[in-house]
Amino acid sequence: MARTKSDAGEASSKKPKKQRWYHQVWAAYQMTRRQDPMVTWIMLAVFLGILAIALLIGFLAGHWIYATVVGLPFALLGSMFVLTRKAERAAYTQIEGQPGAVRAALGTVRGGWNFEDEPVSVNRQQDLVFRGIGRPGVVLVSEGPSHRVQRMLADERKRTVRVLPNVPVTTIQVGSEEGQVALPKVARKVQRMKKQLTRAEAAEIGKRLKALGGVKLPVPKGVDPLNARPDRKGMRGR
Known part of the structure; x- marks a missing residue:
């Protein structure tokens, strides 16, 4: 029995794993793609467009390898910016019209x-x-x-x-x-x-x-009065 308690204590003491940043990006991408299937192609177009501009500048300057190394982070940043804006819009689309x-x-x-x-x-x-x-x-x-x-x-x-x-x-x-x-x-x-x-x-x-x-009567539809928070200050005054 003691071993069971110790095991339970160890399980409860374990902290939930923090979600990695790339997991968050992937989740945002999946949610956005459901709302806007074109997001993949838009991100790809932005990425390739920025990279092409960097390569063009590199060829004109005679340093295309250096331009590629410098252009890659900017291309990734541009595609992430598109994902962020699209994800924000998709999130609003999901909740719009819902109470709260x-x-x-x-x-x-x-x-x-x-x-x-x-x-x-x-x-x-x-x-x-x-x-x-x-x-x-x-x-x-x-x-x-x-x-x-x-x-x-x-x-x-x-x-x-x-x-x-x-x-x-x-x-x-x-x-x-x-x-x-x-x-x-x-x-x-x-x-x-x-x-x-x-x-x-x-x-x-x-x-x-x-x-x-806070909220006064009437109680809105769909709210369980048994789970509603009581107005404790009002109760003291009764």
Whole structure:
């Protein structure tokens, strides 16, 4: 029995193997190829095109071997750049239209932004509003048809301004309708927002916004009420 316990302890202590970078590249390529079968030929065309230019310069300069050695890394870099852009587009295509797709896209935002995992507003049609805090202020990002999320954004903005009257609050609608931002472009739009606060002020805003709480009723379709997170602050006040 002791041997069994020690074996179990050794098994639990083993850390999962880290995925090699080439495994990640291969997985990205496989996923992209399913969405865009032409990606292989595009990558090959870019690779051969850059290499041909390097060889041409090498022949003209009389150092084609040196040009080949220098051109190979640039050819690989060019094909990897194509794969990266195509993989990003394929990933957005896979999640577009699914509930929470906006939060997944906002997960790629850099520059000190902090987005809450749970939406701050949700309706029965599963339209969502997510909140982020950064040096540009507070941003409220919605997913869903404009005629439904417009009121949700307005109500959430009022709640935020009530707590933070002097903090900039920006609303962004994500979707395919006129005036909305496409899902692949929302992260870039957020990152380009002008900074107006210090890091300390942004951190303080995050603490104060916790008082607003998270999702309120109605519960969206497909959510199990038994697994929903309780509003513990609201329960204390009862």
